[in-house]
Amino acid sequence: MCPSNLVRIVWRNTHKGKPGWIAVILRPVIYAQLLLPDFSLILCGYLLCRHTPLNRSVWSQVESLVYYFLFPVLLFQSIVKTPLDLGATSSLIGAGLTLGLASIALAYSLPYLPGLRQHIDLREHAASAQVAFRFNSFIGLALAERLAGSQGLQLIAVLIGVCVPLFNVAAVWPMARHAGRGFLRELVRNPLIVATASGLAANLLGFSLPDWSVPTLSRIGASSIVLGLMAAGAGMQFGHLSQAKTLAVAVLSIRHFLLPLMALGLTRAFGLSAVQSTVLMAFSALPTASSAYVLAARMGYNGGYVAGLVTLSTLLGVVSLPFALGLLRW
Structure with missing residues (x-):
């Protein structure tokens, strides 16, 4: 049985007079099943790299291939083929x-x-602030499809389309400003x-992908998710985290605790x-995004x-994703 269907069945049964404690026990197990394929690939990358x-x-070469070619192709294809119904979304x-x-x-x-100010080095903060708001699109695309099928994939593609430019600008700006490097130059090279x-420009202009190109682009997109998750595992490191513990706790608390709480309020405020x-x-x-480092x-x-922050964030995702989805179910 598909785990997402199992979630719906358990939730439905708790409202038919069946004990609510059953759902309380089963929810973490069900969400772990949803995340298992993605985190298994991360673990594979870690083990292959270390052993x-x-x-x-x-x-590092695989990571460059994903960052500079495979994932941009996936983003472009996902945005172009997604109907941007601004009214509906x-x-x-x-x-x-x-x-x-x-x-x-x-x-x-x-x-x-x-x-906090006396415990945070401004240079370290300039590089690490991005960890608090950037996200791992590989896991997001895979998880959205598993949770809500093709509709979930389209919706997460819309969020990626509107948020990636904002988040990348916000990630580059403090580093460019602190290092005295050209901000616009860094943006156009990303x-x-x-x-x-x-992708957004092509979509709004009515451009559609030729039918003959779709199979090739789809395979490139699928490979970007697999290799991206494995590359995230291969890049996991813990040794440097002791250098700025306060900063690490602060940015990861925003990423994995405060944002789900704010998102819950926004689902109600925007009537989603x-x-x-x-x-x-x-x-x-x-x-957080594996490309942050x-x-x-x-x-x-x-x-x-x-x-190190990316590594810890990847592991915390095992807890924060069930936490966020559990908040919605509650």
Whole structure:
């Protein structure tokens, strides 16, 4: 039985006079089943990198392939083929952008909060702030399809389409500002921003993909999800986390605790449908982007520390995703 169908059956049965404690016990197990395929790929990447000749030097090349080619192709294809019914998705877009802006504001404000400012290095914060609001699109696409089928995939593609440009601009700005590098130059060189912007432009202009190209592009997209998840596992590191513990706790608390709580309020404030609410809640609790440490290292920052944050965020996703979906069910 499909795990998403099992979720619906358990939920339905709890409202037919059956004991509610059954659902309380089963929900974490069901959500773990939903996440198992994705985190199994992450674990495979970790084990292959640590215990086979496919070491870090191999996976860094795989990561570059995913970041610069495979994933931009997936983003472009997903956005172009997704009907952008702004009327039907305007509430979801509004909720997603509101959640994104709130997370960026929280991340930027950390060095100025009483009790935190003396414990946070501004250079480390410039590279690490992105961890609080960026998200792992590989896991998001895979999970949305598993939770809500093709409709879930379309909705998460819409959120990716509107949020990726915002989040990438917000990730690059503090690093470019702190390092004195050209902000616009960094933006136009970012493959995710280029793919998203071109996909949105093509969609709004009515461009459609030729039928002969769809099978090839679909296979490229599928490979990007698999290799992206495995590359995220291969890049997991813990050794650098002790360098700035306060900053680590702060950005990960925003990513995995505060955002699901805010998303729950937004589902009600924007009057989202059941499927839209499910997608937004899953979106709010995703692990941070596995490419965050690539961006930090490429711009001359402490990539090892950001890689540690990405590692811990990936593991925390096992807890935060069931937490977020459980909030919606409750």
